[in-house]
Every structure is written in C-alpha cells, then in structure tokens.
Amino acid sequence: MSQHYDVAAIRRAFPAAEHVVYLDSGFQTPLSRPVKEAYERFLREGFETAGPKQIWLNRLEETRAKVAALLGAQPHEIAFTKNTSESMNIAANALPLRAGDKVLMIHGDHPNNAYAFLNLAKKGVEVAFIPMTDVVNADSFRSHIDERTRAISMSHVTFHAGHRFDVESVGQLCEQHGLYFVVDVMQGIGVTPIDAKAMKATFIGSGTHKGLLVPQGLGLLYWDATRVELEPAYLAAASLAEPPLDFIARPDNMALPATAGRFELGNFNLPAIQGLDAAIDLINAVGIGNVEAHCFDLGDYLIERLDQLDVGLVGPRDRQHRAPHIYVVALPATEWLDYFTQNGIRVSPERDGIRVSLGMFNTTADIDRLIEAIRARNVPSTQARTAVLSKLG
Known part of the structure; x- marks a missing residue:
C-alpha cells in the first residue's frame, strides 16, 4: 500500500x-485502459465517419497544451515528433554550429543523443565527451568549456544505471557562458517533475512510450521560443507561418512561424496524440x-x-x-x-x-x-x- x-x-x-x-x-x-480507449475512439470515428480530421486536430492542440503544462512551458513551444531520436536530431541540426565549434556531451550517455551531434562532424563540428560519474553537474563541465564551445547536450536520467543529473545547474552554466543547452528527458518524463524554464534548456526532446504511457511512434520537442534564430534543417508547407491555401510553393512564402510548429512536418500521429491526452490526464489525476x-x-x-x-x-x-x-x-x-x-x-x-x-x-x-x-x-x-x-x- x-x-x-x-x-x-x-x-x-x-x-x-x-x-x-x-x-x-x-x-x-x-498499455493502460484510458490510453487503449482513446485509441479505440479514434479508430471508431475513422471507421464510422471516415475521419473527423478537424476534431482530431482540435484535440491535438488540447494535448499540446497539456504537454506544455507538464513541462512548465507554453503550448507554442511544443512540437510533436516521431520519437526522442528525431527530436534530438532536429535540435542538433537547428543549432547554428559551424566548422571548429565544439559540443560537450557525457561519455556513455544514450547513443541516439550522441549520434545526432556526432553526425555534425561532416560540418566540422567537434564533439568532446566528459567522463560519466554518479554525480554530474555544472562543475563536471566547467573546466571543459573553452572559446570554441557552443553547446552542451545531455540526458536528464540515464537509461543504463538510473543516474539523475543536475541539469538545472548545467543550464545555469550554459546561460552564464552563452551556450545552447539540449536535454533528453525520455527516461524521466512522466515519473519525475520537469521544468523546462528551470533547466534553462534551449531544446528538450523525448518520446512518449515510457513514463508517458503511449506506444512507440510519438515524440515531443520543447523549443525556447525566445531563440528565434533556431530554424529547422528542412521545410514543408506545414512548417510555414502561412501555408499556401492553393498548395503552390512560392519562393517568397517561406517565413517560419514564431511557434515550435516550424519544426513539424504535418501528418501527425493522431491516434498516439489522443492516447497521450488520456495518459497525461491519468498522470495528472495521480x-x-x-x-x-x-x-x-x-x-x-x-x-x-x-x-x-x-x-x-x-x-x-x-x-x-x-x-x-x-x-x-x-x-x-x-x-x-x-x-x-x-x-x-x-x-x-x-x-x-x-x-x-x-x-x-x-x-x-x-x-x-x-x-x-x-x-x-x-x-x-x-x-x-x-x-x-x-x-x-
């Protein structure tokens, strides 16, 4: 009991x-009963009415607001992705990193966080790994920061041994040095409180199939909306501030919205998002x-x-x-x-x-x-x- x-x-x-x-x-x-029922409602609506898409999209925005509240953020700072790996890759490629810049990470942290940044070697970006110990905080990174350091990326909770790192102190360090800060919260979200603003994170990435109780195929991305210089490495009509109503692409219509929607590509995982809505309600009830x-x-x-x-x-x-x-x-x-x-x-x-x-x-x-x-x-x-x-x- x-x-x-x-x-x-x-x-x-x-x-x-x-x-x-x-x-x-x-x-x-x-799978929990509330999440299963949300999926079943989606399937029933699609089966019986061929899909009330606008209703589904309205529910999506309601879920976006619940995700934002869970992270201490605003709804316009939340994007839906496919999984944690996609979120981390979006973040890595949105940072304005150039040849000679350096990113600090933790040796042995989740590989899909590391690979997102290691892949930037093709642009001349260096990744330097600090040792992993039971305690990782601002002091762990401090001596590794030099004039080339532009960002730190790390997990909040490690998957392989259950470390919970002091991301708040690392976020403060990044703020002091003008560094971007990217955090993978996959293993902690839904189980331990997360405050994006207290972390001072630039980006936060996560999937939803662990503490958020939803089957695989849905991810989240928090973006600090004050960082307007950060843009996606790709573009689609759904990413635009004003998607063309006639579906004709024009080079003079490529402005991005002031929301995390700039990082979305459309055709959302709607059943999983409705499952997430039910899951967050369950988490909040407890x-x-x-x-x-x-x-x-x-x-x-x-x-x-x-x-x-x-x-x-x-x-x-x-x-x-x-x-x-x-x-x-x-x-x-x-x-x-x-x-x-x-x-x-x-x-x-x-x-x-x-x-x-x-x-x-x-x-x-x-x-x-x-x-x-x-x-x-x-x-x-x-x-x-x-x-x-x-x-x-």
Missing part, C-alpha cells in the same frame, strides 16, 4: 501488471509528485532487499542523485535474463546487469517476487555465507 495514492486502483488500469511482474517501464510501459515519491519508496525497498541478499546495485544509491524508478541490479544479464523471463518477471538487460524500472502501478509485492526469484537461485546472503563459513570452521 502506498502512502501517496491508491496504487491498487491505478494497477487495475494496467491489466498486464496482473499477469506478469512488470518491472520494465524503462523499456515501455504496459499527481506526478506522487508518482515520483511512490517510485522512490519502492526503490528504497528494493535496495534494502538487495542489501539483505548482498546483491549489488549499479549506479547511485542516494535519492539526490538517482532516478526514482530505474535501478540496475549487479547480476549478469547473460545468466539471469532468461531465468527471470521464465519466472514471469519482465526486466531488461543493461550494460552492467539487469535493469529494474518501475511505474505508477508497481507495488512492494512486485519487488518481493523479484527478490524471491533471486533468492531461489541460491544467491547467498552475507548472513548465509557467514553461517556456511562458521560450519566449515
């Missing part, structure tokens, strides 16, 4: 959680602060139970530096993943172990099932090993 909200009621909205010990929301969350607190409590419980088994944790343990919902257990994935799968426990392999990632629907009983599965495979606890050694005398 959570002290933060009625988890049992929320759990009933995720039927898959009743059939499998689902500890893999860092890969993708199970309260994102409550989701975060609940996951932190479960994480504390997981760490306590692992300590009892003398099984290690990869990444930070301190709440100040860890994500509330991502924990990597120091068990070799090659030896343990199939075993967990066979025992009805859904987790993911990661670089240094088995990733356990929590959602709003998880309970201590899910953690207990995981721990009992580990215990059953005879991973000895410190106490058990002491007893054995005592008998060997």
Whole structure:
C-alpha cells in the first residue's frame, strides 16, 4: 500500500501488471485502459465517419497544451515528433554550429543523443565527451568549456544505471557562458517533475512510450521560443507561418512561424496524440509528485532487499542523485535474463546487469517476487555465507 495514492486502483488500469511482474517501464510501459480507449475512439470515428480530421486536430492542440503544462512551458513551444531520436536530431541540426565549434556531451550517455551531434562532424563540428560519474553537474563541465564551445547536450536520467543529473545547474552554466543547452528527458518524463524554464534548456526532446504511457511512434520537442534564430534543417508547407491555401510553393512564402510548429512536418500521429491526452490526464489525476515519491519508496525497498541478499546495485544509491524508478541490479544479464523471463518477471538487460524500472502501478509485492526469484537461485546472503563459513570452521 502506498502512502501517496491508491496504487491498487491505478494497477487495475494496467491489466498486464496482473499477469506478469512488470518491472520494465524503462523499456515501455504496459498499455493502460484510458490510453487503449482513446485509441479505440479514434479508430471508431475513422471507421464510422471516415475521419473527423478537424476534431482530431482540435484535440491535438488540447494535448499540446497539456504537454506544455507538464513541462512548465507554453503550448507554442511544443512540437510533436516521431520519437526522442528525431527530436534530438532536429535540435542538433537547428543549432547554428559551424566548422571548429565544439559540443560537450557525457561519455556513455544514450547513443541516439550522441549520434545526432556526432553526425555534425561532416560540418566540422567537434564533439568532446566528459567522463560519466554518479554525480554530474555544472562543475563536471566547467573546466571543459573553452572559446570554441557552443553547446552542451545531455540526458536528464540515464537509461543504463538510473543516474539523475543536475541539469538545472548545467543550464545555469550554459546561460552564464552563452551556450545552447539540449536535454533528453525520455527516461524521466512522466515519473519525475520537469521544468523546462528551470533547466534553462534551449531544446528538450523525448518520446512518449515510457513514463508517458503511449506506444512507440510519438515524440515531443520543447523549443525556447525566445531563440528565434533556431530554424529547422528542412521545410514543408506545414512548417510555414502561412501555408499556401492553393498548395503552390512560392519562393517568397517561406517565413517560419514564431511557434515550435516550424519544426513539424504535418501528418501527425493522431491516434498516439489522443492516447497521450488520456495518459497525461491519468498522470495528472495521480499527481506526478506522487508518482515520483511512490517510485522512490519502492526503490528504497528494493535496495534494502538487495542489501539483505548482498546483491549489488549499479549506479547511485542516494535519492539526490538517482532516478526514482530505474535501478540496475549487479547480476549478469547473460545468466539471469532468461531465468527471470521464465519466472514471469519482465526486466531488461543493461550494460552492467539487469535493469529494474518501475511505474505508477508497481507495488512492494512486485519487488518481493523479484527478490524471491533471486533468492531461489541460491544467491547467498552475507548472513548465509557467514553461517556456511562458521560450519566449515
């Protein structure tokens, strides 16, 4: 039982959680009833009426406003994309970087963030990587900034070990040095509060199939609308301030809007956007602060139970530096993943172990099932090993 909200009621909205010990929301969350119903409404409307497109587009704008509120932004600062990778590539190519400019990143951060900037080598842009440690903040970057540095790009939460980096201090550093700041929030959004303005981010990119509870195929991009010099590397009629009503392209009509719509190409993923609308309503009904607190409590419980088994944790343990919902257990994935799968426990392999990632629907009983599965495979606890050694005398 959570002290933060009625988890049992929320759990009933995720039927898959009743059939499998689902500890893999860092890969993708199970489909919830409200999101499923939103998709079904879209399909029914398309099936019965051939598609009320204007109604769907009106709902899209309502969803855009909800996304903006979730990020502490304004609706005109939000664009819809295909996924995090597309968002990060849009951001990388919109920055006015030239040959000789340098971008700072973190070694071992998500590859699709890194590749978006590494691809700029064709323009002569250099990417320099700083070391990844359990704590990354402004001081981690400070000594690496020189006269060629133009931008910093990083994740808010790491996918492979659950670091939660101090992006706010890095954003302040970027503001002090006049740097662009690009943040990937994919692993944190929907679980931990995010404030785009407190981050002082230029761009924020994310997908929606993890903490935002929507199947793959939809992404988000926040753009600081005061950065009017940032333009897309492509152009379509939908990107224009005044799309031609007669659908004839003219070289004197290429002005961009003062909104993040400049980064959109049209033909939105409408069913997923309607699913996102329902998902955000569900998150708001629970309260994102409550989701975060609940996951932190479960994480504390997981760490306590692992300590009892003398099984290690990869990444930070301190709440100040860890994500509330991502924990990597120091068990070799090659030896343990199939075993967990066979025992009805859904987790993911990661670089240094088995990733356990929590959602709003998880309970201590899910953690207990995981721990009992580990215990059953005879991973000895410190106490058990002491007893054995005592008998060997």
